Amino acid sequence: MKKIAFSLICSLLVSFNPFFSTYAQEEKTVIKGKVLDMVCYIDHGAEGEKHLKCAKTCIGSGLPVGLKGEDGKLYLIVGEHKPINQQLVSKAQQTITVKGKVVSKDGFNLIENAEIVE
Numbered sequence: 001m002k003k004i005a006f007s008l009i010c011s012l013l014v015s016f017n018p019f020f021s022t023y024a025q026e027e028k029t030v031i032k033g034k035v036l037d038m039v040c041y042i043d044h045g046a047e048g049e050k051h052l053k054c055a056k057t058c059i060g061s062g063l064p065v066g067l068k069g070e071d072g073k074l075y076l077i078v079g080e081h082k083p084i085n086q087q088l089v090s091k092a093q094q095t096i097t098v099k100g101k102v103v104s105k106d107g108f109n110l111i112e113n114a115e116i117v118e
Helices: 002-016 038-044 049-060 085-091
Strands: 029-037 065-069 074-077 095-105 108-117
Touching: 029 038, 029 049, 029 074, 029 108, 038 049, 038 065, 038 074, 049 085, 074 095, 085 108
Parallel strands: 074 108
Antiparallel strands: 029 065, 029 095, 065 074, 095 108
16 A cells, blocks of 8 residues: 555656656747748749739638748748637738747748747
8 A cells, every 4th residue: 555655646746847848948949931822822932012012812711821930941830729810910021029939841841839929
């Protein structure tokens, strides 16, 4: 009985101790760049004032939205496990700053859990 109680207490201490937690805070990166409608930009390089109305339509309808970073990279942007399109429609073709977890895989860059820095 003592062994079971001791094991249970140790398990509880480890699971509630932030040092052992697997849910540690993720590092957030700040990136500045221009908001893009990813479909038109990748398909035919569309950007700028001439493309503003189309970009707002595409972003507003839920097509992928991205950021052309000042670092020269192109990033897909998502919120916390949901699209962030509605927050970015009014910022199409504008330079903004976002903060989030940046990951890259197979040539793609992603800013997830993105927050707009005002």
